[in-house]
Amino acid sequence: MASLALAAFLGLLVSLSNAEKTQSSPSCCSLLSEAFPDCVYDKNTQAWSSEKYNFWSATAVLDPTCIFTPDSTEDVSRAVRLFAQNECKFSIKGGGHSNIPGAASIDDGVMMVMSRMKTTDLYPDKGYIHVGAGVLLKEIYATLDPHNLSAVIGRYGEIGLGLAVGAGISYFSNRDGLAVDNIRNYEVVLASGEVVNSNRKENRDLFWALKGGNNNFGVVTHFDFNTVAIPGRVYGGLIHYPESSLDKVDDLIYDYHTRQAVEGLLTHAMPQWVYNGSTNDTYNLTPLVYNDNVDELPPILKPWLDVPHISTSLAPRTYENLSIYLNEDFGDGLIQEQRVFTVYADKKFYKDVLYKFREWLQNFQDVPGFLGAHLNMPITPRQVDQGLLKGGNPLGLENAGNSTLGVLFFGITFEDPQYKEHILPEHDKFVQSMIDLARERGVLYPYIMLTYCGYNQAAIASYGPENVDRLWRVQRQYDPKDMFQRFVPGGQKLPPQSNK
Template sequence: MAPLRGLSVLVATLPSLAWAVCPETSPPYLGVAVSTCCAALASYFPDSTFARDNSQSSTYYREKTAFWSATEWLDPTCVFLPSSTDEVSIAVSIFSEEGCPFAIRGGGHSAIRGAANIDNGILVSMKRIRDITMSPDNSTVTIGMGLTWSEVYPAIEPLGYMVVGGRFATVGTGLALGAGFSFFANSHGLAIDNVAGHRVVLGNGTVVDTDAEHHPELYWALKGTSNNFGVVTHLTLQTVPHRGMYGGRVTYPPSVLPQLKRLTYQYQVETAERDIDTHVLPSYVYDGATNTTYGFSPIVYNQAVDALPESLQPWLDVEHDNSTIKSNSYVDLAEELVAGFPDGLVQTHFTFTVYPNESYLSYILDKWVEFCSSISHIEGLTGLQTVMPISTLAIEKSGINNPLGLDRAEPGRPLTVFYLGLQFNNVEDIDEVFPAWGVFIRTMEAEAKLQDLLFPYIMLPYSDGTQQAIASYGERNVKRLQEVQERYDPDLVFQRLVTGGQKIPLNPPS
């Protein structure tokens, strides 16, 4: 679809008082433009455009607070809920011509302020783009970007198929634009490497379909760069034939943390490499209410069996408080894993990557428990540390298929991605927690650097706003991304108007 023209003339004839921007909060150079865009949207899509209305029953309020983390509760001028790619195309044409800042919300599962919401701009929520279509031969499925994985899995799992998607029910499909660990990570690699195509609205409103043969450079570039090239409205994912799975989650008491450290290391360097149908997410939960840390690990075997294989049995041999391991479904397990982790609290997370090392895995867990204990007085404090392997198989696939730069890893060595997260109740505690959190994280990275373990990759979906995830992909790949950007977004719409989240560096790599 070609971009729209003459919008200023059109909007001049529309009533705009209802879209007036609050003068106390809006920069004067943006207020008129944003009001113009909201009025134009309301003219085209009166049932899908919602003016600022902070009554808690309003659609506007529900959408601006429909985020995993309260750090994303911002104050857009209006909210737009498109129902199709064509509607997104019209909206982006309006934004581009009038210079209106906007944000794109999929599942809303980022903790980075402004990554998927905006103050005094337009929030585009994809929640109404929810279609799911299997290909005639069932080799792929095309899904709308308003879906979460808990909505995708029930549509395809009963048919005998799965996709390389998220492990937590409430996470959105935007995970497959950033990287994406899954239950199938050891056998199929990252989610982005199992994307067969994208439907994307470019900065001038043009709609493009990408795959390995059509717009191959954009297809490559979209695998790990989130919102930098356009508004992706649909993903086409390769399917994985599925006959059943066996798994659940196991909860461990604090007394067995030493055994879990050993199992975590063995899983990273041995089990994940040798038995690719396994999936373990070694996790450690800090409970501020009791000032204790316990183990919490999803454990999955991706085959239709009635017991865990020998390679996973050690996780059950360790003393544990509870196990839900059984013949299971992926959707039920995904729902189970999000229980107890509610939306709307203050969330922060950070990630970095190392070569797996047993002493360092032990060190970071000990220091993490020590840090969490130092702020245990924060109301509602919960901490989460997870330790995730990128297997050598996944690294090999990544080097061919995406710009992450994992092919810089030493041959034959897997990688370990740390997720470190905190949640607590009150935004008033941010000023105390976040600075100390930043010092702790950088200390952990520095120790990894001193031990010659730190690998220069930052996984975008788990990154903090202070991190430069895309810059971490390496000079060669950043340069190539900039070249793709020059071709597909020459006016830098998704740098100038969509400023939130992780962005492609503007300067040439040094």
């Protein structure tokens, strides 16, 4: 009897020890270090500190217990099995361009950084490029440009591949649709550690779900992007407009959304209104691209040059050069906050929103380094149709019918975190007031683009109850123990189902 009591007591000690391991981040990091001695950075080391702060926005910086930098899909698979067995909380970081706390980092957990997974293998005869999850967009362009090929990916060179599980607007979107609709295959590590391919033939439901479903189903380790042929260099750059020209630029925005982007499939424009608090000045910087080997803008884009402007840098360029050039003035480490919503294209609403945003921004002109930015990006009927033709996605855009949608982005930047507690809630309230105005005028479309959303905006819920229910069915199939809901707490998680 005594021996049985002793055995029970020792069993209890073992059980308590195991319980501590499942709840203790240091224990998870110790186990990870044993398994991957060359891939784990312990807290407060130089490498840990460098990676901890390596984010576009200071709002994304948290305090991970350790940082894991896998070299391969097999490393990720082994690590995910370890995380599942020991109930370790973790995050997944690609390029680190989200401003949302927890989207790519974590407090008291493991931050898995994909930066060593830099594969860019081109298969021109098969029409795709195979890229690792740590690749930056400029590296994809650099691989493709010499072969007169490109891909439907993001526009700024320092961005990673988070857009490939979010949405993704591209230079080619007017012709080919969103980035998620031009992915041939996802290589995914599931909660069990199993590695699967997800495409139109294998794991088709998972393929659909990943095209907007974020980090809720597994760790994507590699992406296969379809390639598109290009005629060498393309024509693009920036046009800088003064405040006195903004009303005419606003007219061009509506024309671009409803005519130029619809009729000119090789066009791309992304007007950016910028407010500079230090000068109390508003101006416009418009990246303009014509995806053809020409020496000047074609007639459909000529109106952009007819509006009085300060300067232009339009010139023949490679896509690598274009992606680096457009990214030059986007520094890292400042406070960045962004919010977004979607409307049916409406000229008056576009103008009213810009006027109201400029007026609101002036309340903060004395905040050091304060900048505001407003973008208005079209999703045309063709873009939506391309998604349907290529297997569909969960975004819920097909209900727009034959109308162009405008994705309205509102961003603010400043230097000193002491202002966060005041400015960020005010920014939230302002954008919500614009959403309310859009609803009142009957132009609101219920889509929140995940890659531009704010920290408390319900992007996945905006896809609609039917799509959310289907995402949950996929989640239960591929992650029946809810690992990616419970142990990957950051980013946009699946919202409650409509029938619960």
